[in-house]
Amino acid sequence: SSHLQKKRRAATARRQHLKSAMLQLAVTEIEREAAAKEVEKQNYLAEHCPPLSLPGSMQDLQELCKKLHAKIESVDEERYDTEVKLQKTNKELEDLSQKLFDLRGKFKRPPLRRVRMSADAMLRALLGSKHKVCMDLRANLKQVKKEDTEKEKDLRDVGDWRKNIEEKSGMEGRKKMFEAGE
16 A cells, blocks of 8 residues: 555655646746747847937928828728737637537546447448448358268167166066067
8 A cells, every 4th residue: 555655655745846837838848938029029120110219300300290190091001901800710719719618518428338339330330331241150060961961860869868768667668578589
């Protein structure tokens, strides 16, 4: 029993060790992803949002404001389109996971029972109508030769041994044996 307990303890310790190792890997992976996202964000901002330099004259400033407003409008439209796409995708995901849930609920695996089944029935179940081979066990038995049946017939003609014994017993039987010269 103590050997079994030691084994169990070792298995549990190993499981715990693996779990903590996996968690550690996950943490470092998450940190790496976050850093990569931050770099991607900085690159995107550098590309799409150059540093602002304010012009000196009023006319140039108004022109800059118009450009910025136009940019804000196009970005807003883009954001709206992206949000709509995201909502649509989320809805599809929800529908699919609901379908999955429904399917899982409908088809419960039945508890398997032992069933006595002939080889023929098994093949028929597996192969369906394609099953033509007959697994008749009697077909595999040894064929009895004709000579064997002749010997049996001779033995039958001799008759039942009890009958012979009864005929030969007592005085009558002895007399018959004497007369027959046995």
